[in-house]
Amino acid sequence: MTISPDQLLCSLRWRYAIKQFDPSRMIPGNIWDALEESLVLTPSSFGLQPWKFIVVADPSLRMKLLSESWKQPQVTEASHYVVLTARTDLTSDDIEAWIERLSEVQGTDIGTLGPLKGMIEGFAQAMSQEERRAWNVRQVYIALGQLMASAAALGIDACPMEGISASGYDHVLGLAGGSHTTVVACALGYRAVSDKYAQAPKARFERSQVIKHV
Ligand SMILES: Cc1cc2nc3c(=O)[nH]c(=O)nc-3n(C[C@H](O)[C@H](O)[C@H](O)COP(=O)(O)O)c2cc1C
Numbered sequence: 001m002t003i004s005p006d007q008l009l010c011s012l013r014w015r016y017a018i019k020q021f022d023p024s025r026m027i028p029g030n031i032w033d034a035l036e037e038s039l040v041l042t043p044s045s046f047g048l049q050p051w052k053f054i055v056v057a058d059p060s061l062r063m064k065l066l067s068e069s070w071k072q073p074q075v076t077e078a079s080h081y082v083v084l085t086a087r088t089d090l091t092s093d094d095i096e097a098w099i100e101r102l103s104e105v106q107g108t109d110i111g112t113l114g115p116l117k118g119m120i121e122g123f124a125q126a127m128s129q130e131e132r133r134a135w136n137v138r139q140v141y142i143a144l145g146q147l148m149a150s151a152a153a154l155g156i157d158a159c160p161m162e163g164i165s166a167s168g169y170d171h172v173l174g175l176a177g178g179s180h181t182t183v184v185a186c187a188l189g190y191r192a193v194s195d196k197y198a199q200a201p202k203a204r205f206e207r208s209q210v211i212k213h214v
Helices: 007-012 029-040 057-069 094-105 111-125 127-155 166-172
Strands: 051-055 080-087 158-161 180-189
Touching: 007 127, 029 051, 029 080, 029 127, 051 127, 057 080, 057 166, 094 111, 111 166, 127 158, 127 180, 166 180
Parallel strands: none
Antiparallel strands: 051 080, 080 180, 158 180
């Protein structure tokens, strides 16, 4: 099943980073399920999925996160709020867990996946822990992009949120010093009619400035 090029561009032009959500409108359960699934389906390097996505529903936690987000109102006013976290490292156990899952889902004998496992381990071990962490963080941004594009396709508004204190979020969410760390967040819901940013023309560089054909 496909959508037309016009439908795709229409959703991507319709979306913008919402500054003011309508706090009275909630995303229906079936649509939210699809958006969570879009996170699950995000591709990652070697398929390793070095992330966890924390859907913060608890209003008291949302209030605490607000203080760690330059008081940006999207944190408490959006219907849903997701904190995207990255694994802080990538160990043999992580790779083992992925190979086991791959074997289980695809019905492949685990022995035949040995070379793949060895290759991933070689790749990961050639990096420092900081490089592995940075690699994981890059994967998380793919999930953010997929979530925002999926939301736009479903007529759901979103605001990616990098204006947050990652260490503050880690503290509030009990992640500090653990296996995962906050990278970025995303507020999702419905724009408030009073959000004047909806009227602003979409500002991008000319296509010829950002796309080069060779
Ligand atoms: C990774 C990322 C982080 C962002 N963080 C914030 C944020 O903390 N608060 C905010 O209001 N907008 C944030 N934005 C929105 C951008 O400013 C916005 O996407 C950009 O200006 C383009 O405008 P548009 O998304 O409305 O087309 C962020 C965008 C991205 C991609």
